[in-house]
Amino acid sequence: MALKIPVELYDQLRQHGEATYPHECCGVLVGEFDDVGGKAVKAAVECGNTRTDSLANRYHISPSELVRIQRDALLAGHDIVGFYHSHPDHPAHWSATDLAEAHWTGCSYVITSIEQGRAVLTNSFILLDQEEAKHFEDELLEVIQ
Amino acid sequence: MSIKVLIPTPLRPYAGKQSVIEVNAQTVGEALSDLVTKHPDLRKHLFSEDGKLRSFVNVYLNDEDIRYLSKDATSVKETDTITIVPSVAGGR
Numbered sequence: 001m002a003l004k005i006p007v008e009l010y011d012q013l014r015q016h017g018e019a020t021y022p023h024e025c026c027g028v029l030v031g032e033f034d035d036v037g038g039k040a041v042k043a044a045v046e047c048g049n050t051r052t053d054s055l056a057n058r059y060h061i062s063p064s065e066l067v068r069i070q071r072d073a074l075l076a077g078h079d080i081v082g083f084y085h086s087h088p089d090h091p092a093h094w095s096a097t098d099l100a101e102a103h104w105t106g107c108s109y110v111i112t113s114i115e116q117g118r119a120v121l122t123n124s125f126i127l128l129d130q131e132e133a134k135h136f137e138d139e140l141l142e143v144i145q
Numbered sequence: 146m147s148i149k150v151l152i153p154t155p156l157r158p159y160a161g162k163q164s165v166i167e168v169n170a171q172t173v174g175e176a177l178s179d180l181v182t183k184h185p186d187l188r189k190h191l192f193s194e195d196g197k198l199r200s201f202v203n204v205y206l207n208d209e210d211i212r213y214l215s216k217d218a219t220s221v222k223e224t225d226t227i228t229i230v231p232s233v234a235g236g237r
Contacts, residue, residue, distance in 0.1 A: 024236055033154070051236070058236035063203040063210065066230040070153060074164055079154050083233050090237040103201045103231035105155040131190070131199075 002140035003082065003108045003124045005029075005041040010143045013044050014119035017086030017112045023055035028066070029082040029108065030073045039081040039108060045069050058097070059085045082108030082124075089114070092121035094136045102127045108139055146171070148221050150180055151228040159186035173206055174217030176227055191229070201232045 016025040026049050031042040047065050051058040061083070070080055083104070087095075092113035094102075102109060105127050112122040125136040147167050152160045160166060161184060168183070170176035181188040193199050204211045205228045211219050221227070 026233070028233075051234070054236070058234070060232070060234040063205065063230050063232060064208060066203075066233060067205045067208065067228045070151060070228060070230060071226075074151065079164070081154070085235060087237040095235070095237050097237070098235035101201075101232070101234040101236075103155065104153070104233065106158075107154060109235075 001037040001126065002142045003029075003039050003041065003110070003126075004142045004144055005044075006144045009041055009044045010122065012046075013084045013110065014112050014122055016044075016046055016084075017088075017114045018117055018119050020049070020086065021114045021117045022088045024049055024051075024057065024059040024086050024088060026059040026061050026083065026085040028061070028069050028080055029084060029110065030069065030076075030078050031081045032078060033081060033106075037106075041081060042078055044084065056088055057090075080104070080107065082110060084110035084112070086112045086114050086119075089116070092123045094125050099134070099136060102134065102136070103131065105129065105131075105134065109136065110141065146221075146223045148176060148223060149226045150176060151226060153230055155231060156187060156190055156229065159190055160184045170221055172217060173204065173211050173214075173219040173221060173227060176221060177204070177217070203230045203232060204228070205230065 028045045051060045124139040124141040126139040168179040
């Protein structure tokens with residue numbers, strides 16, 4: 001299983017994290033699922049972070065934005081295949097909060113570490129299993145040149 | 146009347162792999178009830194044991210969160226679309 005993303009979209013989501021530093025950025029990955037659990041990203045939709053009380057270490061995407069993005073994706077023959085956010089001055093690995101707040105089983109959660117305003121590592125994790133047993137596993141992030 | 150319910154990707158395995166399901170309803174509550182009657186495996190993913198929507202499940206009628214309308218009692222019409230979206234949040 002892998003998340004395939006064109007290099008321009010990969011660069012876009014990393015630049016989003018740099019632009020919002022020292023705050024977390026967030027967005028939605030729209031694309032296609034294949035028959036073996038892989039995903040191909042066709043668009044990265046930048047979202048606002050509505051966690052205005054704690055922008056440096058929390059993110060939340062407005063459900064109304066998700067509704068619009070999901071509707072537009074379906075009309076275009078695509079799906080929501082994942083999400084991305086940044087970890088300002090923190091490793092590109094999921095946190096306990098990330099897992100607790102993750103509910104899109106089968107989707108990718110892409111995390112970029114931003115150190116002193118510069119994007120460093122970008123990793124992808126896939127959310128597996130039902131809510132009570134959910135967990136993240138490392139996912140190959142394949143950047144397409 | 147028949148209205149559409151959009152199913153998010155994580156719930157499609159419990160909804161016959163469909164992204165859009167037609168249900169018969171006069172209200173949002175009836176629509177969700179018809180949905181889980183047609184696809185019983187969806188029930189525990191949408192509702193807690195006390196029958197309330199799970200805290201991370203958002204239900205929208207067109208562009209409005211039903212929590213800010215009349216919740217389950219919100220009336221629907223044939224051109225309406227109900228969208229289910231689990232919440233997206235986290236942080237380091």
